[in-house]
Amino acid sequence: ALACARADTMLWGRDPGTVAQINTQRLNARYLPGISLPLRLQASHDFEAAVAHAQGDKGLIILGVPVAGMADTCARLAQQLAQSAQPAPAIIWTCKGFHHDTGQLPHEIAQAAFASQPDTRLGVLSGPSFAREVALGLPVALTVASRQAETAQRVIAVMHGELARIYSSTDVIGVEVGGALKNIMAIACGVSDGLGLGTNARAALITRGLAEMQRLGLAMGGQAETFAGLTGLGDLVLTATGDLSRNRKVGLAIGAGKTLTQALEGGVTAEGARCAQAALALGARFGVDLPITEAVCRVLFDSMAPREAVSRLLAREARPESPYRPPS
Ligand SMILES: NC(=O)C1=CN([C@@H]2O[C@H](COP(=O)(O)OP(=O)(O)OC[C@H]3O[C@@H](n4cnc5c(N)ncnc54)[C@H](O)[C@@H]3O)[C@@H](O)[C@H]2O)C=CC1
Numbered sequence: 089a090l091a092c093a094r095a096d097t098m099l100w101g102r103d104p105g106t107v108a109q110i111n112t113q114r115l116n117a118r119y120l121p122g123i124s125l126p127l128r129l130q131a132s133h134d135f136e137a138a139v140a141h142a143q144g145d146k147g148l149i150i151l152g153v154p155v156a157g158m159a160d161t162c163a164r165l166a167q168q169l170a171q172s173a174q175p176a177p178a179i180i181w182t183c184k185g186f187h188h189d190t191g192q193l194p195h196e197i198a199q200a201a202f203a204s205q206p207d208t209r210l211g212v213l214s215g216p217s218f219a220r221e222v223a224l225g226l227p228v229a230l231t232v233a234s235r236q237a238e239t240a241q242r243v244i245a246v247m248h249g250e251l252a253r254i255y256s257s258t259d260v261i262g263v264e265v266g267g268a269l270k271n272i273m274a275i276a277c278g279v280s281d282g283l284g285l286g287t288n289a290r291a292a293l294i295t296r297g298l299a300e301m302q303r304l305g306l307a308m309g310g311q312a313e314t315f316a317g318l319t320g321l322g323d324l325v326l327t328a329t330g331d332l333s334r335n336r337k338v339g340l341a342i343g344a345g346k347t348l349t350q351a352l353e354g355g356v357t358a359e360g361a362r363c364a365q366a367a368l369a370l371g372a373r374f375g376v377d378l379p380i381t382e383a384v385c386r387v388l389f390d391s392m393a394p395r396e397a398v399s400r401l402l403a404r405e406a407r408p409e410s411p412y413r414p415p416s
Pocket residue numbers: 101102152153154155156157158160161182183184185217218219220357359
């Protein structure tokens with residue numbers, strides 16, 4: 089995305105074969121097959137060299153690792169930046185989910201890693217954005233959320249332009265909870281579509297999934313309007329309906345009768361499956377009812393038949409659509 093925005097970009101990659109393929113053939117056959125990568129994109133297998141490329145007062149590092157890789161990657165980064173005399177780059181992540189064991193949001197993981205460097209500029213970049221469409225140069229709108237205006241401005245300065253509209257927000261919690269919950273809802277919609285329950289059911293899941301996202305997000309400290317924005321409703325609609333979504337694909341496979349292990353074959357990154365149990369635990373901790381998340385957990389981890397989970401959701405007691413407000 090950075091290179092498409094015409095910024096000189098260095099990609100750190102763990103697989104030397106992929107790094108060589110990007111540098112010599114302008115291809116990344118595993119992740120972005122058939123796409124010719126911009127000349128401004130270089131790749132390196134050397135973490136230290138890749139970080140050094142981004143140092144300076146206008147530097148920007150985007151961490152494109154899953155939630156499970158955040159703590160290690162941030163710790164490595166913090167160690168290198170602490171030893172450098174150069175101005176530190178701003179650090180942004182794209183991951184969407186909760187830490188599987190602790191329920192931490194990505195910003196909490198990052199803050200812990202940079203605890204001894206409290207001036208580090210940190211933020212999250214989120215919103216409806218299938219990587220493949222971004223790499224094809226198709227238009228996209230995203231939100232960068234940070235508690236420091238300067239961090240959001242740095243991302244906007246580099247990325248906002250012809251193809252990408254970058255909005256800013258200070259609601260880091262709301263943005264991150266939206267990203268985490270929309271993946272779980274995409275699995276639910278995939279299951280429903282895999283069972284052939286129709287578009288009415290999918291619309292119901294999206295709408296009630298949004299209510300669930302908002303309930304948890306508000307309880308955790310997010311702001312109501314964030315959930316109606318790109319990183320909430322926007323990404324929920326994309327991921328619940330777009331067939332490029334891996335979370336939706338996992339749901340579709342399970343709705344069609346596969347097990348979770350079969351659906352994740354080949355190491356598919358489906359953050360909704362990785363963090364659904366942590367989301368449920370957060371719901372319990374904050375006293376928030378998360379019926380769709382609970383149904384997804386039962387199906388993924390407790391062998392509940394998808395049809396049984398749907399019946400249980402439908403059989404829940406009737407209630408007002410919005411929290412009760414007395415007539416004025
Ligand atoms: N792929 C997409 O379209 C989008 C993905 N995201 C989010 O960004 C995050 C990353 O997604 P993807 O790039 O699709 O995931 P991915 O599974 O393809 O991983 C991205 C890179 O991270 C590396 N990685 C994996 N585990 C790691 C670890 N423990 N430590 C260090 N590096 C590790 C992988 O080798 C790979 O190079 C996820 O949380 C996803 O929800 C957000 C927007 C769009």
